Amino acid sequence: MDVDAPTNLLGAFIFWAYIAGALASTGIVLNTIRQSYLDNGRPKIPAFLAILALSSFATLSYHMLNVLILSYQQWTVRYSIPLGALIGANRTPLHLWQWSTTSSLFQDFGEAIVANKPRYLLSSSGLWSTLAVAAYMGIEGRRYNVPNLWAFFALLEILPTSFAQTLFYIMLCTKSQPVNSNHQILSYWPFWYSVPLLYNYCLSKAPEYAGEGEWLIYTILAARVLLVLPLVLSLRSLSGQAPVTSPNTFQHVATLRLFTFSMAVQYLTHKRIADLGPLDQMSSVLLKAFNSHPAVQALSYDLLHSAVAFGYWMLRKENVHPIIDQGASQQKTLPKSRR
Secondary structure, three states, X not given: OOOOOOOOHHHHHHHHHHHHHHHHHHHHHHHHHHHHHHHOOOOOOOHHHHHHHHHHXXXXXXXXXXXXXXXXXXXXXXXXXXXXXXXXXOOEOOOHHHHHHXXXXXXXXXXXXXXXXXXXXXXXXXXXXXXXXHHHHHHHHXXXXXXXXXXXXXXXXXXXXXXXXXXXXXXXXXXXXXXOOOOXXXXXXXXXXXXXXXXXXXXXXXXXXXXXXXXXXXXXXXHHHHOOHHHHOXXXXXXXXXXXXXXXXXXXXXXXXXXXXXXXXXHHHHHOOOOOOOHHHHHHHXXXXXXXXXXXXXXXXXXXXXXXXXXXXXXXXXXXXXXXXXXXXXXXXXXXHXX
């Protein structure tokens, strides 16, 4: 079947690579969790996290499938192609390859989430949660020596936030931690603070490029690339800290500063777009925006799952002791042995 439209083989490759990458990353992450679980004496994993991970995956799959269906429907209307049906008496083939090479799926997704202020407010809140999770995974993942940490970041890059986030929390529950050990307090000034600033710049520019074709895609792509920085930016271990018994981010001063700074940047960003009319009508405006497009629904539901997972992880009562950097401990005790 010939479609009178420019062919974008690179876009089609990225789309199918996204699907393959999501499946591969999920498999690697689940196998990493399973191996850690078996190697460390089958520690208890909170059932709530497992249920939340399944709910996140199911909700995400449903709404992202609706995004793809809507894109395909719009594509068939644009080029006067029969919609197609896999079952029933009027079965016709689905032209998935032609759709992937001639549609503008990624651009349509970007245009949908920045189409107006209410949509952008909901969507950008979900995107900011992705940055917060990336920073947490980059710090805690290396402090806990999580194997295959890159796979968790790959999953975070490909899919919305909460699925990779919840699996990361489950991974931390399987790690072996010696009793009576101190936390590694990690210092990362000043380069880590540039990440939320650059991320904010990309998100702020995105609405300006709505309707301008590839510029919107480049801006979104730049924001996604920034999410990798917490995996590769250097960290410095600070020794001699008092022992603590909880993995709460709020008990790490350096992390608290970064968290507060990122929240302040997000607040100032949203303050500029929060004028949605009278306060008593804001809920109805946001609800209308929420139901206006499956892309907005996908990010909004993902934000809800992410907030619930984060709240549970911060408030959980179990005592967890992370592994101390042996190199730092040896350096600290070396001068004493020379005496």
